[in-house]
Structures are given as C-alpha cells and as structure tokens.
Amino acid sequence: MTVEGIKPHGCKCGKDHLCDVSEVVTGNGAINLLPEKLRLLGGAKPFILADKNTFAACGEKVTEILKNEEIAYSSYVFPHGDVKPDEKAVGAAIMHFDTSCDIVVGVGSGVINDISKILANVSKSKYIIVATAPSMDGYASATSSVDRDGLKVSLQSRCADIIIGDTEILKNAPEKSLVSGLGDIIAKYISIAEWRISHLINGEYYCDDIAALIRKSVKLCVDNAEGLKNREDAAVEAVFNGLVYAGAAMSFANASRPASGNEHYFSHIWDMRALEFGCSSSTHGIQCAIGTLICAKLYEKLCTVEPNREKAVYAVNNFSLSEHWQDLRRFLGKGAETMIELEKKENKYSFENYGKRIDAIIKNFDGIKKIVAQEIPSGKTLEKLLDSVGCPKTPKEIGIDSSTVPETFAATKDIRDKYILSRLVFDLGLTDEFCEYIETII
Ligand SMILES: [Zn+2]
Numbered sequence: 467m468t469v470e471g472i473k474p475h476g477c478k479c480g481k482d483h484l485c486d487v488s489e490v491v492t493g494n495g496a497i498n499l500l501p502e503k504l505r506l507l508g509g510a511k512p513f514i515l516a517d518k519n520t521f522a523a524c525g526e527k528v529t530e531i532l533k534n535e536e537i538a539y540s541s542y543v544f545p546h547g548d549v550k551p552d553e554k555a556v557g558a559a560i561m562h563f564d565t566s567c568d569i570v571v572g573v574g575s576g577v578i579n580d581i582s583k584i585l586a587n588v589s590k591s592k593y594i595i596v597a598t599a600p601s602m603d604g605y606a607s608a609t610s611s612v613d614r615d616g617l618k619v620s621l622q623s624r625c626a627d628i629i630i631g632d633t634e635i636l637k638n639a640p641e642k643s644l645v646s647g648l649g650d651i652i653a654k655y656i657s658i659a660e661w662r663i664s665h666l667i668n669g670e671y672y673c674d675d676i677a678a679l680i681r682k683s684v685k686l687c688v689d690n691a692e693g694l695k696n697r698e699d700a701a702v703e704a705v706f707n708g709l710v711y712a713g714a715a716m717s718f719a720n721a722s723r724p725a726s727g728n729e730h731y732f733s734h735i736w737d738m739r740a741l742e743f744g745c746s747s748s749t750h751g752i753q754c755a756i757g758t759l760i761c762a763k764l765y766e767k768l769c770t771v772e773p774n775r776e777k778a779v780y781a782v783n784n785f786s787l788s789e790h791w792q793d794l795r796r797f798l799g800k801g802a803e804t805m806i807e808l809e810k811k812e813n814k815y816s817f818e819n820y821g822k823r824i825d826a827i828i829k830n831f832d833g834i835k836k837i838v839a840q841e842i843p844s845g846k847t848l849e850k851l852l853d854s855v856g857c858p859k860t861p862k863e864i865g866i867d868s869s870t871v872p873e874t875f876a877a878t879k880d881i882r883d884k885y886i887l888s889r890l891v892f893d894l895g896l897t898d899e900f901c902e903y904i905e906t907i908i
C-alpha cells in the first residue's frame with residue numbers, strides 16, 4: 467500500500483507544495499518490495515546502515531532479501547544500540563562507507579535515519595529508509611537533527627526518496643518508541659494552533675490544506691490510540707502514516723510550522739540541558755507529549771486572561787534583555803549563544819516590533835481564544851489519552867527537576883524565529899504569572 471497525499475501539487479494558498487519523497491510503501495510485508503524499489507531508483511549496490519538493535523529488528527531480514535535476489539551490498543552496523551547522532555557516529559558512518567555503493571539504505575528510526583540522510587547527502591547517493599519504529603516525524607524531511615560541537619543543530623541533509631514502513635516490523639518496535647510516535651503526533655495540536663495564531667497576529671503565511679492534512683492524521687491516531695498498547699495494525703499504521711505526513715507537511719510549507727511549536731521547544735531545551743549539563747532527558751516524542759500537555763493547560767489559562775495593554779507595556783518596558791541573556795547563559799550554557807545571535811537578526815524584543823504586535827493581540831484576542839478552542843483539546847482529555855498509552859505526563863517522571871520547568875518555558879521563546887505561546891505570554895506582560903502557574907500544573 468502506498469500512502470496517498472504527499473505528491474507535489476499546486477495549492478490555493480498560492481504555493482507549490484513540494485516533497486522529495488517519491489513513494490511511501492506501507493503495510494504487512496512492505497519490506498519484500500525493497501529489491502523492486504532499489505531497481506526503481508537505479509540503485510545497483512546498496513550500502514546498509516543500522517545499529518545493533520535495528521539490525522536485529524530488521525537488518526537481518528533486509529540482507530536476507532538482498533541475498534535471495536543476488537543483489538550485492540555493503541554494510542556498517544554500529545556495534546551498540548544507543549547511538550548518539552554526533553561527530554563520532556557520522557564520522558564512523560562516512561569512514562565505513564563503501565564508495566562502490568550507489569544507494570544508501572538506512573535501517574532504523576530517529577538516529578539512524580538522521581545519520582543515513584547525511585551519508586546519502588555527502589555521498590550524493592539516493593536514499594531509502596526502512597523504518598523500524600514509528601517514533602518521530604523525520605522520515606519525510608531533508609534535515610538531520612544532530613549534536614555538533616556539543617550543540618543540537620538541524621543540518622540540511624537528504625530526504626528519503628522512498629520510505630518503507632512494514633507494519634509487521636513497526637509493531638514490534640519497543641513500547642517507548644510507539645508511545646514517542648504518538649507524542650510527536652499530538653504535538654501537532656499545539657503547532658497548528660500556533661501557526662494560525664501567528665497568521666492572525668503577524669500575518670505569517672498559513673495554509674489551511676496543510677493544517678487539514680495534519681488534523682486528519684492526528685484524529686486517526688487519537689481515535690486508534692487504545693490499540694497502540696496492543697500493537698494493533700490500524701493503530702501502528704495510523705501513527706506511522708501520521709508521522710510521514712507531518713514530515714511531508716513541513717516540506718510543503720517549507721517550514722517546520724505545521725509540525726512543531728512551543729511543545730517541541732520544551733523538548734529542545736531539555737535536550738540542550740542534557741547535552742550541556744548531563745541532566746535527565748527522554749525521547750523526542752515523549753518530551754513533546756509532556757510539552758504538549760503543559761502547553762494545553764497554559765492555553766486554557768490564556769483563555770481566562772483579560773488582556774491589559776497598560777500592564778503589558780509596563781512589563782515589557784521593565785524587561786531587561788541583558789539580564790535575560792545572563793539567565794539564559796546560566797540556564798543553557800553555550801547553547802544560549804546561538805539564541806542570543808538569533809535575536810540580533812530577528813529583533814523580536816525591539817519596542818517598535820512589539821508595539822505592532824500588542825495592538826494586533828488585543829484586537830484579535832477573541833480570535834486567538836477561538837483558535838485555541840477549535841484546535842487544542844483540554845488538559846484533562848490529553849491526560850486521559852496519555853494514560854491510555856502509558857506515556858509519562860510530567861517532567862518529573864522523566865527525571866527532570868520540576869523547579870526548572872518555569873524557566874524552561876521562559877527560555878522557549880528564544881529558540882527559533884517562531885511566534886509561539888511563550889512569546890504571546892511575554893507580549894501580554896504575563897511571563898512571571900504563567901511561570902508561577904506552571905508550578906501548580908506539573
Ligand atoms: Zn497550500
């Protein structure tokens with residue numbers, strides 16, 4: 467079965483929606499189509515990249531299929547299962563690459579996919595990913611999330627030409643990976659709402675067709691979530707397809723807007739603190755799930771607020787950027803420097819830009835509340851959903867010190883050039899109030 471709806475197409479939003487993935491092959495036994503897909507891409511000799519765990523999960527099967535079809539291949543299998551996406555791992559993949567190969571076949575999920583995409587890019591090879599877990603939405607994207615010089619960065623790499631997601635393999639993924647996939651899916655409740663809010667406040671580009679594509683996949687995943695615990699085909703396929711669509715949606719929008727918002731930035735900050743200070747962290751998707759729940763509760767609070775222009779302007783006027791940078795450096799270490807640099811280009815704290823925003827916020831506050839009501843489920847509904855799949859709900863459950871969460875929220879506004887909840891709260895002069903409120907909800 468091939469996933470429909472990711473073909474490049476023109477759209478009424480005025481953009482041509484492009485995605486480099488030419489085909490997504492899913493369903494039971496999809497892996498058996500690998501030889502056919504290699505031929506389709508003109509790949510004569512594949513280079514297989516896996517780690518110890520993903521090779522056991524499906525790499526052996528891949529090599530068996532290739533041997534049966536008498537297709538020559540080379541491979542590198544990381545000798546352990548917990549590969550970090552850093553210089554050492556990327557270097558090892560490149561140093562083991564067999565230059566007589568003309569196509570990269572990644573066998574794995576997050577990290578293996580990120581490294582394989584870089585390997586395909588630097589070796590100018592076509593790329594097939596054989597997915598082993600529906601755990602994150604990077605299958606259909608052309609960037610790799612890696613640790614470079616001790617910092618988490620998104621590197622431009624190569625999008626998979628063909629994605630193979632065999633349900634038989636995906637449903638045997640570790641439970642944590644399945645739950646993570648759902649976490650990265652429910653994050654889209656927040657990202658779509660924030661995309662619409664920024665469209666309303668800042669006139670940012672927005673496409674309702676892309677949002678509709680995401681909403682449809684999120685609904686399918688949530689409707690089937692109960693089945694995820696029992697690894698039912700429909701539930702696993704819904705999450706996998708939803709993650710592929712999310713990747714395609716980012717490509718369509720040429721931005722991460724449809725798939726990542728404030729909830730993802732909680733996760734990014736936790737990753738940064740883990741890299742810099744060795745703090746606890748969890749998988750991307752589980753962190754996003756926890757971030758989504760916090761954001762949903764904060765949006766509920768936002769809807770009870772009566773915006774007050776005077777109070778907002780007073781708070782913003784009394785905000786000290788230099789003190790804020792000092793706090794950020796203490797809280798994030800060297801990761802803070804990239805964020806400080808970003809502000810030099812962006813100027814979001816300039817009073818002139820702020821003035822325009824606060825007027826738009828006050829004028830459109832009912833519209834913002836309407837978007838929240840339409841897009842984001844209540845905290846209670848999300849808690850029930852997370853309980854039903856056994857997903858952690860609080861930072862504490864993944865080893866994160868609760869007392870750092872308010873500061874995490876305050877720091878999320880500086881991660882990327884993107885208008886999100888923490889910025890809206892800042893603009894309303896309510897950062898301190900929301901930080902205090904966070905202490906009561908986690
Ligand atoms: Zn569009």
Ligand SMILES: [Zn+2]
Binds near residue numbers: 750
């Ligand atoms: Zn994500």
